[in-house]
Amino acid sequence: MNSDRERLQILRQKIEQANLEYYGLDQPKISDAEYDALLRELAELEARYPELVTLDSPTQRVGGIVAKEFSKVRHIEPLLSLDNAFSMEELREFDRRIQTAVAPVEYVVELKVDGLTVVLTYEQGILVRGATRGDGETGEEITANVRTIASVPLRLKYPLPRLDVRGEGYMPKASFARLNEEREEEGQTAFANPRNAAAGSLRQLNSRVTAQRRLDYFAYQISAISELAVGTQTEVLKYLAKQGFTVDPKYRVCKNIEEVISYCQELTSERHNFPYEIDGLVIKVNDLGQQRELGYTAKSPRWAIAYKFPAEQAETEVQEIIINVGRTGVLTPTAVLRPVALAGSTVSRATLHNIDYIREKDIRIGDHVLIHKAGDIIPEVVRVLTEKRSGRERLFAMPANCPECGSVTERKTGEVAWRCNNKACPARQRESIIHFISRDAMDIDGLGPAVVQQLLEAGLIKDAADLYTLEFEQLVKLERFAKKSAENLLKAIAVSKTRGLAALIFALGIPYVGEKASKILARYYLSMSKIKEAGPEELQAIPDIGPTIAYSIAHFFNLKSTQDILAKLEAAGVGMTAAELAHPQLFLGKSIVVTGKLQRWDRRLIETFIEERGGKAASSVSKKTAFVVAGEKPGLKLTKAQELGIPVLSEDEFEREYLEKD
Numbered sequence: 256m257n258s259d260r261e262r263l264q265i266l267r268q269k270i271e272q273a274n275l276e277y278y279g280l281d282q283p284k285i286s287d288a289e290y291d292a293l294l295r296e297l298a299e300l301e302a303r304y305p306e307l308v309t310l311d312s313p314t315q316r317v318g319g320i321v322a323k324e325f326s327k328v329r330h331i332e333p334l335l336s337l338d339n340a341f342s343m344e345e346l347r348e349f350d351r352r353i354q355t356a357v358a359p360v361e362y363v364v365e366l367k368v369d370g371l372t373v374v375l376t377y378e379q380g381i382l383v384r385g386a387t388r389g390d391g392e393t394g395e396e397i398t399a400n401v402r403t404i405a406s407v408p409l410r411l412k413y414p415l416p417r418l419d420v421r422g423e424g425y426m427p428k429a430s431f432a433r434l435n436e437e438r439e440e441e442g443q444t445a446f447a448n449p450r451n452a453a454a455g456s457l458r459q460l461n462s463r464v465t466a467q468r469r470l471d472y473f474a475y476q477i478s479a480i481s482e483l484a485v486g487t488q489t490e491v492l493k494y495l496a497k498q499g500f501t502v503d504p505k506y507r508v509c510k511n512i513e514e515v516i517s518y519c520q521e522l523t524s525e526r527h528n529f530p531y532e533i534d535g536l537v538i539k540v541n542d543l544g545q546q547r548e549l550g551y552t553a554k555s556p557r558w559a560i561a562y563k564f565p566a567e568q569a570e571t572e573v574q575e576i577i578i579n580v581g582r583t584g585v586l587t588p589t590a591v592l593r594p595v596a597l598a599g600s601t602v603s604r605a606t607l608h609n610i611d612y613i614r615e616k617d618i619r620i621g622d623h624v625l626i627h628k629a630g631d632i633i634p635e636v637v638r639v640l641t642e643k644r645s646g647r648e649r650l651f652a653m654p655a656n657c658p659e660c661g662s663v664t665e666r667k668t669g670e671v672a673w674r675c676n677n678k679a680c681p682a683r684q685r686e687s688i689i690h691f692i693s694r695d696a697m698d699i700d701g702l703g704p705a706v707v708q709q710l711l712e713a714g715l716i717k718d719a720a721d722l723y724t725l726e727f728e729q730l731v732k733l734e735r736f737a738k739k740s741a742e743n744l745l746k747a748i749a750v751s752k753t754r755g756l757a758a759l760i761f762a763l764g765i766p767y768v769g770e771k772a773s774k775i776l777a778r779y780y781l782s783m784s785k786i787k788e789a790g791p792e793e794l795q796a797i798p799d800i801g802p803t804i805a806y807s808i809a810h811f812f813n814l815k816s817t818q819d820i821l822a823k824l825e826a827a828g829v830g831m832t833a834a835e836l837a838h839p840q841l842f843l844g845k846s847i848v849v850t851g852k853l854q855r856w857d858r859r860l861i862e863t864f865i866e867e868r869g870g871k872a873a874s875s876v877s878k879k880t881a882f883v884v885a886g887e888k889p890g891l892k893l894t895k896a897q898e899l900g901i902p903v904l905s906e907d908e909f910e911r912e913y914l915e916k917d
Contacts (some may be wrong), residue, residue, distance in 0.1 A: 370425025380414025580682030696762035723827035842870025851886030
């Protein structure tokens with residue numbers, strides 16, 4: 256038994272080393288046949304001694320776990336997105352903003368692999384959880400699927416009590432090509448691009464399917480980094496590599512922005528030479544202390560930016576221009592194009608935004624045009640190839656009547672948009688419901704645009720509130736609705752009742768009110784009834800709620816149609832209060848600045864603590880600042896606070912004053 260136990264450990268070490276050499280270092284030292292023989296011997300030993308099977312064994316990568324659904328995971332730190340730069344001048348502007356706050360500064364440039372953000376959690380050195388990014392605050396647990404990725408260590412080389420690692424799960428080009436060949440042979444639809452294939456693979460309920468897809472993983476960030484003795488992003492990458500992770504082999508430290516630009520230009524020409532898709536580069540301030548000093552906006556870190564590669568272009572023809580009517584009645588012209596392959600997918604439509612856009616570019620029906628994907632995502636017309644005009648092209652004019660309901664359309668003075676003002680317009684109703692059920696709103700799984708249209712045509716719903724009155728007998732009578740799909744949809748609708756006040760506010764589609772403003776309103780008022788009673792002056796006094804948003808909110812809640820739908824939602828049992836806000840609102844309406852190096856808090860964690868308790872974690876000191884939390888080497892922010900007579904708390908004072916009250 257002891258000799259078998261020793262052999263088992265030797266086999267595991269050899270297999271994990273082979274995985275690191277193959278996936279991490281791209282320097283395999285044993286053949287595939289030798290690797291398979293080691294894995295087979297290990298599996299036979301574990302079959303003989305099942306009590307010795309552990310979560311970090313290489314045999315656990317083959318998959319086989321079937322989940323009923325993915326559970327939710329709250330991230331230890333919010334996963335923010337990056338601002339984008341599309342030109343060298345925008346990179347220089349980013350550098351100018353950095354230099355005004357911290358100097359001197361050096362940057363590290365990393366590849367922006369086109370995949371899916373995955374967060375890994377290790378406890379006592381063992382991988383215990385993998386999760387998607389989700390909405391940045393809450394993701395989905397995909398641990399069984401993550402374990403199938405050979406480049407993800409199941410055990411750290413140097414165990415810690417806890418380590419949270421952020422990285423990119425992606426599908427290599429070779430895996431993507433093989434997968435699509437297999438799907439086409441089986442008569443299935445091919446994936447449009449590796450990113451979609453990776454996302455679909457990581458969200459498989461059967462982990463054995465994920466294992467067959469042969470995904471890969473690059474690690475690039477550590478959460479709660481103050482616990483580790485690292486001071487720069489390059490040290491983070493080296494530490495991750497030391498722990499057994501695969502990191503970007505092409506990252507480069509640049510002493511100034513001109514070196515960054517030079518490297519961006521170099522890699523732009525090499526972008527298609529990598530074994531995986533990259534859609535740009537990520538530029539980060541290398542010094543972690545400077546990163547903390549620069550801080551964050553509501554959506555993005557100020558110390559990093561993504562340089563997106565120039566979009567690929569293709570020529571096609573505008574076959575027709577059609578009108579889409581949105582939930583607010585805006586008429587959006589869309590070009591119907593001759594289908595053309597572009598940046599990994601087939602493009603057949605492109606938004607034309609508004610009539611001014613069409614006239615400015617002189618786009619006509621029948622024109623040959625050059626298109627690209629703005630940000631490598633949204634198809635857009637670059638220019639018209641006027642030299643190819645035949646004279647048969649037709650000018651386009653906005654319709655005098657709504658194509659959906661026939662109501663007269665109008666364009667208000669000072670606006671670019673044409674609108675259908677009929678609130679009962681079928682298109683407006685449909686788009687309002689589609690917004691209501693979307694992922695960032697009520698997140699009703701299994702209820703897409705096609706099903707919404709089906710429910711409307713069947714007369715089962717007229718507005719979003721009617722979704723909560725649907726019955727099983729009604730659904731199973733619809734085409735393509737089996738018993739199981741009807742049960743799943745009703746379950747998803749019931750679950751959405753507990754999404755919370757912020758999600759409901761956003762779902763209502765109040766003009767100018769996005770996710771951020773919805774969360775602010777939920778935290779400030781805690782109930783829908785209090786929001787309904789608020790006037791524009793009161794609303795405008797809330798930080799980050801300006802006069803336009805304040806008027807829009809007050810006007811929206813004064814509408815009878817709003818009052819009617821809220822009454823129906825409340826009667827259906829949809830949550831109207833912020834019961835999910837478990838924290839006392841200690842800092843409600845206060846603007847607080849955190850500066851300097853903290854000893855016990857990570858900067859982002861303390862700012863999250865403030866925001867969850869109703870405050871605004873501001874990046875600069877002003878007369879509106881309630882107080883400043885200052886660590887070591889606080890810099891100019893402390894000086895300005897002292898000049899303005901604003902209270903300054905040390906880290907210890909902040910903990911004594913507020914943690915005890917929490």
